[in-house]
Amino acid sequence: MRFLPVNRQSILVELADLQQTLALLGALQAQSIEGVQELVPAARTILVQFAPHIISTAQLVNRIAACDLNGEVQRSDVLVQIPVRYDGEDLAEVAQILGISPEEVVSRHTGSEWAVAFTGFAPGFAYLSGGDPIFNVPRRATPRTKVPAGAVALAGTFSAVYPQASPGGWQIIGVTDEAMWDLSRDLPALLQPGYRVRFVDMGAIEKEAAGVDQSSGAGLNVSQSAIPQAQAASNMQAPAEDAPALQVRATGLLTLFQDLGRHGQAGQGVSASGAMDQAALKTANRLVGNASNWPALETVGGGLSLQSRGEQVLAITGAQAPITITNAAGQSWVASSDCALALADGDTVTIGQPTAGARCYVAVRGGYQVQPVLGSAATDTLANVGPPALQRGQWLGVQPAVHTVVADAALPVQGLPAADAEVVLDVELGPRTDWFTPEAVALLASQRWQVTPQSNRVGLRLAGEQALSRAITTELPSEGTPLGAIQVPASGQPVLFLADHPLTGGYPVIGCVAAHHLDLAGQIPVGAWIRFNPIRAFAELTPAVAD
Numbered sequence: 001m002r003f004l005p006v007n008r009q010s011i012l013v014e015l016a017d018l019q020q021t022l023a024l025l026g027a028l029q030a031q032s033i034e035g036v037q038e039l040v041p042a043a044r045t046i047l048v049q050f051a052p053h054i055i056s057t058a059q060l061v062n063r064i065a066a067c068d069l070n071g072e073v074q075r076s077d078v079l080v081q082i083p084v085r086y087d088g089e090d091l092a093e094v095a096q097i098l099g100i101s102p103e104e105v106v107s108r109h110t111g112s113e114w115a116v117a118f119t120g121f122a123p124g125f126a127y128l129s130g131g132d133p134i135f136n137v138p139r140r141a142t143p144r145t146k147v148p149a150g151a152v153a154l155a156g157t158f159s160a161v162y163p164q165a166s167p168g169g170w171q172i173i174g175v176t177d178e179a180m181w182d183l184s185r186d187l188p189a190l191l192q193p194g195y196r197v198r199f200v201d202m203g204a205i206e207k208e209a210a211g212v213d214q215s216s217g218a219g220l221n222v223s224q225s226a227i228p229q230a231q232a233a234s235n236m237q238a239p240a241e242d243a244p245a246l247q248v249r250a251t252g253l254l255t256l257f258q259d260l261g262r263h264g265q266a267g268q269g270v271s272a273s274g275a276m277d278q279a280a281l282k283t284a285n286r287l288v289g290n291a292s293n294w295p296a297l298e299t300v301g302g303g304l305s306l307q308s309r310g311e312q313v314l315a316i317t318g319a320q321a322p323i324t325i326t327n328a329a330g331q332s333w334v335a336s337s338d339c340a341l342a343l344a345d346g347d348t349v350t351i352g353q354p355t356a357g358a359r360c361y362v363a364v365r366g367g368y369q370v371q372p373v374l375g376s377a378a379t380d381t382l383a384n385v386g387p388p389a390l391q392r393g394q395w396l397g398v399q400p401a402v403h404t405v406v407a408d409a410a411l412p413v414q415g416l417p418a419a420d421a422e423v424v425l426d427v428e429l430g431p432r433t434d435w436f437t438p439e440a441v442a443l444l445a446s447q448r449w450q451v452t453p454q455s456n457r458v459g460l461r462l463a464g465e466q467a468l469s470r471a472i473t474t475e476l477p478s479e480g481t482p483l484g485a486i487q488v489p490a491s492g493q494p495v496l497f498l499a500d501h502p503l504t505g506g507y508p509v510i511g512c513v514a515a516h517h518l519d520l521a522g523q524i525p526v527g528a529w530i531r532f533n534p535i536r537a538f539a540e541l542t543p544a545v546a547d
Helices: 018-030 057-065 091-098 102-110 202-210 278-287 438-446 515-521
Strands: 002-007 010-014 036-041 045-050 079-084 114-119 126-129 144-147 151-155 158-161 166-168 171-175 196-201 245-251 254-258 296-300 304-309 312-320 323-326 332-335 340-343 348-351 356-364 395-397 422-429 449-451 459-463 485-487 495-497 509-513 529-536
Touching (some): 002 509, 010 057, 018 036, 036 114, 079 202, 091 171, 102 171, 102 196, 196 202, 245 254, 278 296, 323 340, 422 438, 438 509, 509 515
Antiparallel strands (some): 002 010, 114 126, 126 158, 245 395, 254 296, 304 348, 312 340, 422 509, 449 529, 485 495, 485 509
């Protein structure tokens, strides 16, 4: 085992191969370590996220190093059979790469049993291992901008089914109607880690069925989960006509429900998501007397306008932006942020363009009427999990206020960056710093990086005058990526992962933004400049040697 630093709350354990990875995962699941909060297994690594106030990094490394990797990986009793139409657009190319016929590709793909090794990339996306040894297929040289939902594909030694339409570079050999991700199920992801999987050639079954009497009931035993996916939009029900509510008069660029995120869903390929500036969300809730973890509205760039039906108490925190209240008679006045705002029936509150920071948070006393998805009301824009973005004219129900008092005004956060400002983010180097040249590591800190318009809740795409060059140029097997990871794709221009980042990634992470600067990173607007300040050098973690 090799132990690599990630950040104060995470380490990456690297192993020799997938078999060892699964053996360690089984050992850690069989005898849980106090303080470990999440395990994100991948092809040759496990990202271990932990609570440093419960267990130290050194203690954790020693506990993991003592695990036995010689035990057999337990096979699940669950077998899922997936019907496939083998008419994928890359089938002929895959056959050519492997030196066999397309018919033999299908025969070998259906002729062996696969197993779910780990999940990632998207909710319900399972990496399947253990197929025919012939399968070792390179990804496409140019990834597709859109792979259809249900595409059955190969990459390296793995097979997978795309749960939803998304970009991707895997080789498509077929398609299935089976729903990989369905929020109406108790476990939305059809394929869970450890499950056994068999692919079934529907073309062959249909040919056989044409000449066989099916009246006996004998036939293909496949799971019956191909039902329409539950829509997150159903989580928002219109309030009664006489009930207290807020009507969305304008949405701004993008307004979403957010809370502190849905943790503990890595086994289904779902990352935590949640508010980009969690301190601002907590403050907004406290100001109106709510529990600090309740859902609030997160709006980016200004422009959100809400009209009150009945009397409401709101608080707006986060980015520094002008706030205007207009009553039913058309009279307007300027209001303050970071304090409780009383709205009368018919009052409209509007948030203007931020002068510093990017995102504002709007809490209402009593809380919004919104149903959680997988235990959270956060909207994950990458995974398409959670309530949909607000729409103009939409009514937002408000819960009855609890018997608490609103809090005193809070001090506005100082030092939020303007659109052309420079902000310094502390960085902990690792886990793949040694994949870059010493010059690149120095350049990460010495050069400033501009936030490009392609940035969003998934991450800040950065542009620098010079690109970061790699010392190791081989392909990195997918591995877990934490919030704040600075991933460097082939272009050498880094991406800073934010709340809606993918659970796993295939590009090396040179460093991670320190936890105390994550909220600040979530407030950096497009056009601002970032300087990275390394506060911890990269060094492998070494288990203590017993006397």
